Amino acid sequence: MTVWDRPERPARPAPLDRERIVATAVALADEGGLEAVSLRKVAARLEAGPMRLYGYISTKEELFDLMVDEVNAELLPAEPPRDWREALAGHAHRTRQAALRHEWLADLLGGRPALGPNAMAVNEVLLASLDGLADLATVMRAVETLSAYCTGAIRREIANLRAERATGLSESDWQRARGPYVSRMLATGRFPALARFVHEGVEVDAETVFTTGLEWVLDAVAAKLTPPRP
Template identity: 60%
Template sequence: MLVWERPEPPSRPTPSPLSRERIVRAAIDLADREGLDAVSLRKVSAALDAGPMRLYGYLSTKEELLDLMVDEVYGEIVPPEPAGDDWRAALKDLAQRTRQAALRHEWFADLLGGRPHLGPNAMAFREASLAALADTPVATMLRVVGTVNAYVMGAVRWEITELRAERASGLDEQEWRRTVGPYLTRMLATGRYPATARMIAGEDVQPDFDEGLDWVLDGVAPRVTGGS
């Protein structure tokens, strides 16, 4: 039986009462502070002032804990109200909410992709995505949602990777550019990278999540609306 359907142990009066909700919240707090690698049943139980063996009454493995954590974040993404009839606005809202949640919980991006998440909140997220395209053929629905999700996952992972790299180096964007500037100048002077030189010499345009998302939605719009 999957963890979503498995009943919790009966509550009992103890100095440190437990529940799946408390366990998941402690694990998320730990991951937010120290990263996903820091999450272990031992550390979570210590944060709750409980013995590690007590946690096994609520989940069987660390993988189940990660599933519960991911589903909790999906709960932050799903809009409180059903979307209207504007498919584009609905998908854009879900994409923006996903990015915001991933920036609050950077580890969340590390767990996106792979097998579908099956928790109730993840299924509500998927339902909201598909429902936005309810009037389209199933094949179109799946391809549009898959295309938008691929953009969101890629853009969010790129953004979080840059944030992590900046923190690890201790340099902000301008300091980093000054550090690598002389090397780039020498490499571009070889003439082997003309497109890169053109890009650097042009406007200082930074990737913009919303603009890129609009381009993706523009690209799939004809499939949704039936245009050419």
């Protein structure tokens, strides 16, 4: 039985329900990452005994599932997308923005599919936008490819943000600090392609990097969308 199938117990003696528990867990994770979340810590924030939470949630993994589904509500489009490309691009950008608001989400992207009602609604939008444009196998590969791109790109961006905070160095500061070493290595002539990239490459911001990669992924998906034969 999943956590969504299990009925909630009556809220006694003080008001308590899964909605409050999950909202509290999300707030703790936003403040200190997933390591700041446990049933005991959530109970303490709610000023409730830890055992009371077990009437609603059995494990920390279930709590994480509920937290992910809570954030999935932020991924639903405000208006129905006009076509498949708008649906997939909008989903990718909303996922990135949600991860920037809730950095812990990056740690839970990928892996087994999210099965909560909000996650299912999100997948319904994506699959419906592609319905009839190709056979089912191609549609599934298109959604999986988008998911893989978002997971990798978002995790990389969040990792860089965490590194900045941990070291106190911006990306530019970090590059300058390692400049002498990189220059010595490039001067050996062993890395001509890398040298050209370092000397002639143009830096762009994270959003531009994400959007450019996304457009390439969507172009590749478009090339595979051929309506199935009747």
